[in-house]
Amino acid sequence: xxxxxxxxxxxxxxxxxxxxxxxxxxxxxxxxxxxxxxxxxxxxxxxxxxxxxxxxxxxxxxxxxxxxxxxxxxxxxxxxxxxxxxxxxxxxxxxxxxxxxxxxxxxxxxxxxxxxxxxxxxxxxxxxxxxxxxxxxxxxxxxxxxxxxxxxxxxxxxxxxxxxxxxxxxxxxxxxxxxxxxxxxxxxxxxxxxxxxxxxxxxxxxxxxxxxxxxxxxxxxxxxxxxxxxxxxxxxxxxxxxxxxxxxxxxxxxxxxxxxxxxxxxxxxxxxxxxxxxxxxxxxxxxxxxxxxxxxxxxxxxxxxxxxxxxxxxxxxxxxxxxxxxxxxxxxxxxxxxxxxxxxxxxxxxxxxxxxxxxxxxxxxxxxxxxxxxxxxxxxxxxxxxxxxxxxxxxxxxxxxxxxxxxxxxxxxxxxxxxxxxxxxxxxxxxxxxxxxxxxxxxxxxxxxxxxxxxxxxxxxxxxxxxxxxxxxxxx
Amino acid sequence: xxxxxxxxxxxxxxxxxxxxxxxxxxxxxxxxxxxxxxxxxxxxxxxxxxxxxxxxxxxxxxxxxxxxxxxxxxxxxxxxxxxxxxxxxxxxxxxxxxxxxxxxxxxxxxxxxxxxxxxxxxxxxxxxxxxxxxxxxxxxxxxxxxxxxxxxxxxxxxxxxxxxxxxxxxxxxxxxxxxxxxxxxxxxxxxxxxxxxxxxxxxxxxxxxxxxxxxxxxxxxxxxxxxxxxxxxxxxxxxxxxxxxxxxxxxxxxxxxxxxxxxxxxxxxxxxxxxxxxxxxx
Numbered sequence: 001x002x003x004x005x006x007x008x009x010x011x012x013x014x015x016x017x018x019x020x021x022x023x024x025x026x027x028x029x030x031x032x033x034x035x036x037x038x039x040x041x042x043x044x045x046x047x048x049x050x051x052x053x054x055x056x057x058x059x060x061x062x063x064x065x066x067x068x069x070x071x072x073x074x075x076x077x078x079x080x081x082x083x084x085x086x087x088x089x090x091x092x093x094x095x096x097x098x099x100x101x102x103x104x105x106x107x108x109x110x111x112x113x114x115x116x117x118x119x120x121x122x123x124x125x126x127x128x129x130x131x132x133x134x135x136x137x138x139x140x141x142x143x144x145x146x147x148x149x150x151x152x153x154x155x156x157x158x159x160x161x162x163x164x165x166x167x168x169x170x171x172x173x174x175x176x177x178x179x180x181x182x183x184x185x186x187x188x189x190x191x192x193x194x195x196x197x198x199x200x201x202x203x204x205x206x207x208x209x210x211x212x213x214x215x216x217x218x219x220x221x222x223x224x225x226x227x228x229x230x231x232x233x234x235x236x237x238x239x240x241x242x243x244x245x246x247x248x249x250x251x252x253x254x255x256x257x258x259x260x261x262x263x264x265x266x267x268x269x270x271x272x273x274x275x276x277x278x279x280x281x282x283x284x285x286x287x288x289x290x291x292x293x294x295x296x297x298x299x300x301x302x303x304x305x306x307x308x309x310x311x312x313x314x315x316x317x318x319x320x321x322x323x324x325x326x327x328x329x330x331x332x333x334x335x336x337x338x339x340x341x342x343x344x345x346x347x348x349x350x351x352x353x354x355x356x357x358x359x360x361x362x363x364x365x366x367x368x369x370x371x372x373x374x375x376x377x378x379x380x381x382x383x384x385x386x387x388x389x390x391x392x393x394x395x396x397x398x399x400x401x402x403x404x405x406x407x408x409x410x411x412x413x414x415x416x417x418x419x420x421x422x423x424x425x426x427x428x429x430x431x432x433x434x435x436x437x438x439x440x441x442x443x444x445x446x447x448x449x450x451x452x453x454x455x456x457x458x459x460x461x462x463x464x465x466x467x468x469x470x471x472x473x474x475x476x
Numbered sequence: 477x478x479x480x481x482x483x484x485x486x487x488x489x490x491x492x493x494x495x496x497x498x499x500x501x502x503x504x505x506x507x508x509x510x511x512x513x514x515x516x517x518x519x520x521x522x523x524x525x526x527x528x529x530x531x532x533x534x535x536x537x538x539x540x541x542x543x544x545x546x547x548x549x550x551x552x553x554x555x556x557x558x559x560x561x562x563x564x565x566x567x568x569x570x571x572x573x574x575x576x577x578x579x580x581x582x583x584x585x586x587x588x589x590x591x592x593x594x595x596x597x598x599x600x601x602x603x604x605x606x607x608x609x610x611x612x613x614x615x616x617x618x619x620x621x622x623x624x625x626x627x628x629x630x631x632x633x634x635x636x637x638x639x640x641x642x643x644x645x646x647x648x649x650x651x652x653x654x655x656x657x658x659x660x661x662x663x664x665x666x667x668x669x670x671x672x673x674x675x676x677x678x679x680x681x682x683x684x685x686x687x688x689x690x691x692x693x694x695x696x697x698x699x700x701x702x703x704x705x706x707x708x709x710x711x712x713x714x715x716x717x718x719x720x721x722x723x724x725x726x727x728x729x730x731x732x733x734x735x736x737x738x739x740x741x742x743x744x745x746x747x748x749x750x751x752x753x754x755x756x757x758x
Contacts (some may be wrong), residue, residue, distance in 0.1 A: 069611075069645040072659050106658035110609055111641060 009195055014188035021183055025176035029169075036168055040161045041128045044136070048127055048156060051087060052140040054078065055152055059092060060144030066094055068110060072101035079103040088135060089155040091117055095148060114139075118153045127156075134159035197227040201234055214238045240384060247380060251340045258336050263316060270312040278305040328361035329368040329403075334396060337375055344383050345392065353393030353408070364403055365468030370442045371405075377439050378407040378461055385411030385459065398467075405463040413454055422461070423452060505532060505709045508539045508547040508559030510614070520732045527729040531716030534709070542646050544616035551701060557709050558700040563749045564618040566699050570743070574702040576710060577717040578695050578741035581668050581734070585695045585741055588667035589619035591688035592655050599662070599687055602627055608661035610639040611654040614646055617666070618749050623690045624664040626752040649673060649680075656683035668695070672734040694745035698738070 007015070055078060062070040071092050079087060091102035093114035102108035108117055121137035122128075129136065135155050142150040200219050205212055214235040221228045284298040334356045345352045375394065382392045386409040393408040420426060421436040443450055448465040507528070509521065521538065529536045539556050541547045544565045551559045552569065558576055566573055578585040593599050602624070613620025621644075625635050635642055643660060645651050648669035655663040667689060674681040698717060700710045720726030721737035730737055 068641075068643045068659075069650060069654070072654070072657075073650070076657070101659065104658075105660075110643075110659065 009198070011188075013191045013195070014184055017187045017191070018180060018184035021180045022176070025172075025180055029172040029176060032172060033165065033169060036165060037129065040158075040165070044129060044156060044158060044161065045124060045127045047086060048138050048140075048154065049124055051090075051154060052124065052138075052152055055090070055092070056142050056144065059142065059152075060149065063092060063094060063100060063142055063150040064144055066100060068101050072105070075101055075103045086156055087154055088157050089117075089153075091153045092142065093151045093153070095150055097151065100150070114151055114153055121153060129158045129161050129165075131162060131165070134162060194227070197221055197231050201231060204234070212238050212241065244380065244384065247344050250343055251376070254340050254343070255336070258339060267312075267316065270316070271309060274305045274308055278302055278309075281305065327368045329358075329364065329366045329371050330361055331356060331358040333368045333372050334358065334375070334394075337372060337379065337394075340376065341379050341383065344380065348383060348387070349389045350383060350386055351389075351391045353391065353395075355393075355395045355397075357397040359398045359403075363467065363469065364398070366403060366446070366465060367468075370446060371403075371465065374439055374442050374463060375405055375407070377435055378405075378463070381435070382407050382409035382411070382459075382461075385409045385414075387411055391458075399464075401467045403465045403467065405465070406460060407463075408458050408460045410458055412459075414452065414459060419452065422450060503709060504535045504537050505558070505713055506537045506539060506556040507713070508541065508550050508556040508561075510541060510544055510547050510560070520729075523725075523729040523732050527720055527723065527725040528713065528716045530725055531719055531723060532709075532712040534712065544614050548616070551699065554701070554704075557704065557707070558698055558713055560696065560698050562614075562616065562618050562696045563694045563746045564622050564753070565616045566697055567746055567750055567753060568616070572702060573699045574705045575741050575743070576698040576700050576705070576714050577738040578697045578745065579733075580736040580739050581695060583736065584692075585739060585745055586692040587619065587695050588692055589623035589690040590665050590667045590670050590686045591624060591662065592652065592665055592670065592684045592686050593662045594655055594658060595683050595685050597661065597685065597687075602688055603631065605662045606638055607640050609659070610635075610642045611651045611660040611663035612642055612644050613648045613651050613665065615644060617648075618693060618696075618752075619666040619690070620648055620651065620664050622749065622752050622756065623693075626755045627688075627690075629755055629757070652680055652684055656680055662687075668734070675734065691748055693748045694741070697741065 055074070058074045058078065059071055062074065075090055075092065079090065087103075089102060089104050089107065091099050091108045091114060093099045097114045099108055099110055099112045099114050099117075101110060108114075118137055118139045120133075121139035124138060124140055127136060127138055134157065136158055138152075138154045138156060140152045140154075141148045142152050197215070197220065200215055204215055215231045220231040220235075278301075281298040281302040285295050285302075288294040288298075338352075338354060341352075344350075379392065379394060383390075386392050391408075391410040393406070395404075395406040395408075397404055414422070418436055422440055425440075440450060443463055443465070446465050446468075448463055451462040451464070453460045453462070505528075507525075521540075525536050525538055539547070539550055539559075541550065544562055547556075547559050548561060548565045548569060550556045551561075552572060561573075566575070581587055591602055591605075593605070599605055610624075612624070615621050628635055628638050643654065645654055645663075648666040651663035651665045652670060652673055654660045663684075670681060670684075670686070698713070700713075704710055717738040718740070720730055
């Protein structure tokens with residue numbers, strides 16, 4: 001059974017169909033053979049009845065008179081006139097069971113006991129052909145003028161009828177085997193053809209290296225059958241995964257540009273401004289080399305400016321090289337996020353609602369990196385869920401010493417599997433990505449909670465993160 | 477063959493009509509037969525009837541009965557004019573019956589009774605058949621009953637005790653068939669019939685074997701009532717029987733019967749049967 005379960009569906013289903021056809025064929029054959037047996041039994045009973053009735057009419061008076069010669073003569077003529085030699089032997093006895101005559105007098109002599117001949121004999125109504133005995137024994141009373149004057153024992157040759165049954169059985173077996181073989185082959189071909197999309201899908205999902213590949217359009221069945229819908233859904237899923245990966249790649253690139261811009265503006269602001277003063281100081285030194293006090297002042301100015309530049313450079317290096325995990329969450333982080341998802345919003349033609357009410361970093365004490373990761377993940381999911389021309393929103397506001405992040409979208413309701421990943425801590429259901437579960441883990445690390453609501457066709461995911469200052473104080 | 481419509485033809489045709497007409501005017505002869513004698517072969521009997529009718533120039537009505545007793549009864553009560561009987565019933569009623577003619581077979585008016593058994597039966601004589609089933613043809617048949625019954629009597633035995641059961645088949649051919657098929661072990665049969673069957677149906681007689689033959693005895697005669705012997709129809713029958721051998725249809729009928737012809741006979745022809753009747757007793 002385990003071996004059967006391990007077989008591919010394209011072999012298992014035709015095998016199952018063949019098994020059912022064999023079962024049906026066997027049942028049908030049984031019905032046919034039983035009908036044939038009934039017909040043959042009725043035929044042999046009718047024949048035997050005619051035989052007995054005919055002999056009764058012809059022999060009645062002779063048996064009554066115990067006229068051996070006439071009985072024998074009648075039996076002899078009857079047996080010679082019979083077609084097909086169905087009746088092998090017929091013997092007639094008087095009322096005491098003493099044989100008067102038989103068609104084979106050497107085998108059944110006159111005056112012998114008819115009981116010796118009819119040990120296995122049955123009555124007319126119980127005459128039935130079985131597969132073992134080629135000869136049936138019949139014993140019937142000979143009734144003349146209303147009283148039993150003797151008995152008629154007959155041996156019937158039914159070997160031809162048995163052969164007919166065996167022949168029917170052989171034909172049924174051969175016919176069924178041929179039909180089942182042909183139908184199984186046809187079923188195998190048809191089912192294999194029907195299941196080809198599923199096989200292709202399984203291959204594309206499991207056998208292709210790297211990321212999943214879409215099923216070529218030429219291999220998608222025509223029409224709107226289940227397999228066609230399955231293939232199209234799979235292709236859409238593959239496209240969504242690819243789009244998400246592309247978006248993440250672009251986001252990473254954008255983030256680099258954002259960092260670079262911020263560095264550029266810092267340099268422009270912090271270095272360009274003092275440079276004018278420093279250049280003035282070098283001009284002063286060049287113009288007044290013979291005035292030591294002026295040179296000293298200019299050198300001091302130059303020294304301060306260069307020190308300032310050193311500080312600025314150090315600060316910039318700190319800003320961009322040091323561990324950013326510890327950087328506090330600021331309004332600029334949300335501006336960065338808006339900048340990051342803007343290309344996705346534009347690509348999908350989404351409407352973006354954006355509202356950020358951000359308290360000072362010192363007030364909340366939350367780190368930027370995990371919060372950015374949470375919000376970016378939810379926003380990207382919202383964009384995907386909302387679909388083309390949907391609406392996506394972000395609202396950030398402090399509520400009772402908690403930073404509340406609300407991400408909304410007008411897409412379909414979150415699936416059960418996605419809800420389990422986002423809201424529960426149970427084992428991750430098979431299929432789908434792990435982004436939502438990672439997001440939940442990040443939230444838990446920040447002692448936060450996630451709520452899901454669906455109001456008037458809008459999915460709203462609320463992440464509430466307690467201020468770290470209070471948590472830190474409480475811990476201390 | 478065409479006949480021109482000549483005066484001579486018309487005279488000839490008229491003469492033929494005059495000759496034919498008295499044949500219908502003559503009283504019909506009523507002749508009794510039994511199937512005991514030969515098998516009731518319709519073709520053979522019809523051939524004999526035609527030949528006799530032609531020879532007698534009158535119609536013959538055949539009366540066929542199953543037993544000698546029935547035919548003898550018809551003869552005695554005048555239902556029939558003559559009958560082909562057996563020597564035994566003839567002698568039983570010798571006071572009332574007279575011989576008309578006797579067939580000649582193999583050169584004489586005599587025949588034998590055969591005791592037959594199955595071809596594979598080892599018996600060589602009557603005494604070895606004790607306790608078996610035996611077939612007779614008719615209780616009033618010389619060859620088919622009287623001979624075996626008297627043989628047994630001469631051995632100091634009786635039919636009823638010697639055989640386990642005896643069956644009357646009312647026909648010599650039936651006796652041969654009963655023995656050949658194994659219905660009975662042995663049978664008493666007319667030797668003339670057995671020999672005729674050996675020619676007509678050799679496959680039947682080959683399944684039997686003759687173990688004993690009787691002495692030569694008088695052949696079954698054609699008889700009439702003594703008081704009717706001189707009557708015209710009986711005389712005509714006698715003439716026709718004696719003249720069969722002279723006519724083509726008669727010879728054809730005799731050939732079918734395997735007989736040489738018919739001849740006159742006297743009562744002493746049946747002395748052998750009379751001896752047996754005496755031995756059998758009342």
